[in-house]
Amino acid sequence: xxxxEALKLAIAAILAHKLRSFLTLLGMIIGVTAFMVxxxxxxxxxxxxxxxxxxxxxxxxxxxxxxxxDFKDTDTIAEAQRRNKELTFDELEFIKERAQYIGDIGAKAxxxxxxxxxxxxxxxxxxIEGVEPVVAIIDKYDIAEGRxxxxxxxxxxxxxxxxxxxxxxxxxxxxGALGGEITISGIPYKIVGIQVEKGTIFGQPxxxxxxxxxxxxGANFGGLRGSRGLYFVAxxxxxxxxxxxxxxxxxxxxxxxxxxxxxxxxxxxxxxxAISGFKDSVFGSIGTVILIVxxxxxxxxxxxxxxxxxxxxxxxxKEIGIRKSMGARQTDILRQFLFEAGVLAGLGGVVGLILAxxxxxxxxxxxxxxxxxxxxGILAIVVAxxxGVLAGLxxxxxxxxxxxxxALRAE
Amino acid sequence: MLDTKADxxxxxxxxERSNPAPSSAxxxxxxxxxxxSMENIWKTYQMGVEQLHxxxxxxxxxxxxxxxAIIGPSGSGKSTLMNLIGCLxxxxxxxxxxxxxxxxEMTDDELARIRNKEIGFVFQTxxxxxxxxxxxxxELPLIYAGMRAGERHDKAQAALASVELGDRVxxxxxxxxxxxxxxxxxxxxxVNHPSILLADEPTGxxxxxxxxxxMELFEKLHEEGNTIILVTHEHDIAERAHRVIxxxxxxxxSDKKTK
Ligand SMILES: Nc1ncnc2c1ncn2[C@@H]1O[C@H](COP(=O)(O)OP(=O)(O)O)[C@@H](O)[C@H]1O
Ligand SMILES: [Mg+2]
Numbered sequence: 240x241x242x243x244e245a246l247k248l249a250i251a252a253i254l255a256h257k258l259r260s261f262l263t264l265l266g267m268i269i270g271v272t273a274f275m276v277x278x279x280x281x282x283x284x285x286x287x288x289x290x291x292x293x294x295x296x297x298x299x300x301x302x303x304x305x306x307x308x309d310f311k312d313t314d315t316i317a318e319a320q321r322r323n324k325e326l327t328f329d330e331l332e333f334i335k336e337r338a339q340y341i342g343d344i345g346a347k348a349x350x351x352x353x354x355x356x357x358x359x360x361x362x363x364x365x366x367i368e369g370v371e372p373v374v375a376i377i378d379k380y381d382i383a384e385g386r387x388x389x390x391x392x393x394x395x396x397x398x399x400x401x402x403x404x405x406x407x408x409x410x411x412x413x414x415g416a417l418g419g420e421i422t423i424s425g426i427p428y429k430i431v432g433i434q435v436e437k438g439t440i441f442g443q444p445x446x447x448x449x450x451x452x453x454x455x456x457g458a459n460f461g462g463l464r465g466s467r468g469l470y471f472v473a474x475x476x477x478x479x480x481x482x483x484x485x486x487x488x489x490x491x492x493x494x495x496x497x498x499x500x501x502x503x504x505x506x507x508x509x510x511x512x513a514i515s516g517f518k519d520s521v522f523g524s525i526g527t528v529i530l531i532v533x534x535x536x537x538x539x540x541x542x543x544x545x546x547x548x549x550x551x552x553x554x555x556x557k558e559i560g561i562r563k564s565m566g567a568r569q570t571d572i573l574r575q576f577l578f579e580a581g582v583l584a585g586l587g588g589v590v591g592l593i594l595a596x597x598x599x600x601x602x603x604x605x606x607x608x609x610x611x612x613x614x615x616g617i618l619a620i621v622v623a624x625x626x627g628v629l630a631g632l633x634x635x636x637x638x639x640x641x642x643x644x645x646a647l648r649a650e
Numbered sequence: 651m652l653d654t655k656a657d658x659x660x661x662x663x664x665x666e667r668s669n670p671a672p673s674s675a676x677x678x679x680x681x682x683x684x685x686x687s688m689e690n691i692w693k694t695y696q697m698g699v700e701q702l703h704x705x706x707x708x709x710x711x712x713x714x715x716x717x718x719a720i721i722g723p724s725g726s727g728k729s730t731l732m733n734l735i736g737c738l739x740x741x742x743x744x745x746x747x748x749x750x751x752x753x754x755e756m757t758d759d760e761l762a763r764i765r766n767k768e769i770g771f772v773f774q775t776x777x778x779x780x781x782x783x784x785x786x787x788x789e790l791p792l793i794y795a796g797m798r799a800g801e802r803h804d805k806a807q808a809a810l811a812s813v814e815l816g817d818r819v820x821x822x823x824x825x826x827x828x829x830x831x832x833x834x835x836x837x838x839x840x841v842n843h844p845s846i847l848l849a850d851e852p853t854g855x856x857x858x859x860x861x862x863x864x865m866e867l868f869e870k871l872h873e874e875g876n877t878i879i880l881v882t883h884e885h886d887i888a889e890r891a892h893r894v895i896x897x898x899x900x901x902x903x904s905d906k907k908t909k
Contacts, residue, residue, distance in 0.1 A: 564777070
């Protein structure tokens with residue numbers, strides 16, 4: 240009997256015992272689905288942090304008042320509050336003038352939240368921030384309509400705004416947002432650009448913001464200090480010399496602030512690597528812990544396959560006897576049952592994967608982005624099939640070794 | 651008459667006929683190896699502390715082309731003997747030779763091959779795969795013989811036609827009568843052209859009329875040159891055979907040529 244023949248027998252047996260096949264499948268499906276969903280959330284989350292939050296691949300970094308380590312405990316926070324001065328436009332100019340490796344550098348001011356009006360419509364708690372025009376280049380803004388600010392608009396503190404797609408949609412349901420006017424604290428601003436829709440991260444809408452030229456922001460919302468303090472965004476001239484650009488920024492800041500060789504930085508530099516490294520260290524441990532649960536589900540699935548195959552062998556002892564009396568060899572019986580277990584489990588893997596994909600799709604829409612790599616999907620099917628074969632091994636071996644006459648006597 | 655004497659086939663038959671009836675089957679030793687040879691076979695079951703001898707010192711030979719009936723009361727060891735002949739079971743003691751090969755020395759694969767190619771077994775309770783069609787049931791030995799699907803299909807179809815079930819190939823066992831089921835089992839036993847057809851009370855589960863039809867089928871198969879060993883406990887069925895072995899309490903009581 241060749242493998243094709245064994246496969247046909249396996250499929251026939253699966254179809255002939257629908258309830259049992261279904262239960263086996265269920266065990267595998269639950270295991271694979273749980274595993275893949277959790278994995279896809281972890282991978283998706285990690286990739287998301289890399290791409291969007293850490294900005295891996297964007298090749299920009301920020302220079303800020305505080306460092307990661309400053310938030311370790313209350314003492315370090317207190318010390319940083321005292322030592323670390325707010326960033327200034329002076330420092331920005333200082334870096335700009337001397338930069339060799341740094342490409343573009345621009346200032347942003349920390350965001351506030353305000354009420355935004357247009358006609359009768361009001362939106363509460365909308366994030367507003369001030370940005371230098373060059374930031375759109377550094378952070379590679381995706382502009383859907385219109386344009387970003389010009390230097391003239393910034394230098395003259397003109398009342399122009401660049402908004403997220405949500406703001407445009409909600410305040411201008413009939414359209415016409417571009418060129419339209421919004422009002423904050425009674426002051427009108429003209430929309431000159433609208434950002435491409437980004438969706439949500441962790442339930443947080445990414446399209447609900449308003450940006451102003453940084454000078455407009457400072458002039459109209461109460462100065463660029465404290466809760467509207469400055470930070471700089473910078474890119475490298477050459478992506479291959481990103482590390483040199485970061486080192487240069489640090490050195491220039493130290494020089495400008497006249498720090499002694501032995502003193503530590505009184506500012507912070509945040510690079511994508513630092514963020515994703517931080518994420519990896521947190522994630523590595525959380526990830527393994529979280530994956531234990533679905534792994535148990537997968538193992539339970541395998542045990543279900545094994546149990547059901549054992550039942551199958553017992554229930555089909557007579558069939559085995561008949562087959563043996565007709566000349567089936569041990570290997571034929573072994574193969575028949577192994578194929579059956581493998582096909583069932585593999586099928587469970589495929590269905591589980593499809594389910595995981597659908598669930599992941601829903602999670603992506605409503606909660607956080609998920610991702611299933613093709614390789615992980617193929618691996619899931621292969622592993623599920625493998626687990627099935629392994630789980631089927633013992634029952635199949637038992638069946639193959641049955642004495643024909645003993646097997647025939649079974650009812 | 652003179653012409654028929656010259657025909658080698660008739661000559662052979664004449665020789666057979668001129669042989670005096672042997673007192674014991676073991677005395678029959680024509681040229682070449684016998685198809686089946688059992689020498690001092692014992693089958694013992696351990697029942698707790700007691701030993702149950704289902705077969706006691708059984709010896710006999712079967713030649714190609716014979717039509718042998720094994721008769722005896724219920725529990726006398728007939729099925730036990732048949733299962734040994736069919737290589738479904740192994741003796742506790744003694745030697746069993748098939749086509750000159752010692753069965754006890756065969757590997758599991760060789761035994762599977764014997765069951766597949768040399769032996770066609772017809773069971774009292776049919777032993778058909780309940781969930782498979784008549785055609786698939788008949789295909790079974792061919793599957794394990796490694797035959798390709800197309801050829802297999804044709805052969806199984808032909809075997810079913812030869813037992814007059816050509817129009818029932820798609821039926822499952824529970825859609826067939828007892829007689830039809832047994833004919834499917836016979837087609838299955840014959841499809842791979844075995845050396846011996848073994849039938850353990852093939853009519854035991856059938857009514858009288860159907861039994862006669864099945865017996866006529868066996869006669870036809872014997873006339874076509876098949877070697878047949880048939881187990882029964884009914885004398886009128888045994889009478890149709892050409893040789894009858896009577897068995898009682900696991901021993902051969904008599905072994906007679908009847909035709
Ligand atoms: N697997 C077994 N275990 C124990 N005793 C058995 C077994 N099979 C058969 N026997 C006994 O062996 C004897 C012969 O049985 P069997 O060959 O089935 O008789 P028959 O076919 O002539 O009716 C009976 O006494 C039966 O109880
Ligand atoms: Mg019996």
